[in-house]
Amino acid sequence: DIQMTQSPASLSASVGETVTITCRASENIYSYLAWYQQKQGKSPQLLVYNAKTLAEGVPSRFSGSGSGTQFSLKINSLQPEDFGSYYCQHHYGTPPTFGGGTKLEIK
Amino acid sequence: EVKLVESGGGLVQPGGSLRLSCATSGFTFTDYYMSWVRQPPGKALEWLGFIRNKANGYTTEYSASVKGRFTISRDNSQSILYLQMNTLRAEDSATYYCARDKYYGLDYWGQGTTLTVSS
Numbered sequence: 001d002i003q004m005t006q007s008p009a010s011l012s013a014s015v016g017e018t019v020t021i022t023c024r025a026s027e028n029i030y031s032y033l034a035w036y037q038q039k040q041g042k043s044p045q046l047l048v049y050n051a052k053t054l055a056e057g058v059p060s061r062f063s064g065s066g067s068g069t070q071f072s073l074k075i076n077s078l079q080p081e082d083f084g085s086y087y088c089q090h091h092y093g094t095p096p097t098f099g100g101g102t103k104l105e106i107k
Numbered sequence: 108e109v110k111l112v113e114s115g116g117g118l119v120q121p122g123g124s125l126r127l128s129c130a131t132s133g134f135t136f137t138d139y140y141m142s143w144v145r146q147p148p149g150k151a152l153e154w155l156g157f158i159r160n161k162a163n164g165y166t167t168e169y170s171a172s173v174k175g176r177f178t179i180s181r182d183n184s185q186s187i188l189y190l191q192m193n194t195l196r197a198e199d200s201a202t203y204y205c206a207r208d209k210y211y212g213l214d215y216w217g218q219g220t221t222l223t224v225s226s
Binding site: 032034038043050053055087094095098100101 | 144151152153154157168170171204209210211212213214216217218219
């Protein structure tokens with residue numbers, strides 16, 4: 001199975017800052033990577049797919065990049081509604097495993 | 108509007124069984140793969156399995172952690188997804204989500220239903 005490793009596990013940042021979350025795959029997954037945002041007590045929501053394509057309605061301050069085994073999610077100018085947890089998931093075969101998550105908290 | 112609504116969660120004793128349902132609307136159900144994902148309290152998301160669409164024969168795939176104990180099925184006439192869970196263990200306690208599965212990601216999710224396995 002392909003393992004997905006996210007870092008950092010937690011991150012503290014202020015409104016207006018720029019943050020980057022990384023996700024590493026244990027083998028080449030090309031660009032078959034999605035990112036999800038989950039706010040406390042809510043269901044996850046698709047943010048980015050195919051490594052860099054924003055899902056419908058996602059603000060342009062979010063951006064995804066990477067291919068192969070190294071990926072990142074960048075959030076420019078953090079807004080209050082951006083705080084929560086973020087997960088990557090590969091879609092290169094089964095099982096499509098999730099990363100361990102990154103909890104983004106307000107500083 | 109796409110909607111997914113899970114139901115059926117609750118308290119079950121270890122070794123017991125439960126069936127979760129996911130009622131869907133707003134899209135052509137048979138066109139889509141459908142997935143189940145769970146999340147133990149305070150922990151990460153875990154993919155459990157999916158059932159393919161009509162074009163792919165409604166076949167299923169499962170994670171190793173639930174294969175042989177959990178079964179995913181669908182009622183295409185009513186647009187309902189099911190998760191039959193048998194031989195339940197304490198570590199199966201989690202919030203269970205159904206999700207519409209595009210090939211590139213899970214684009215719509217239900218609100219989740221909570222299972223607690225405890226004596």
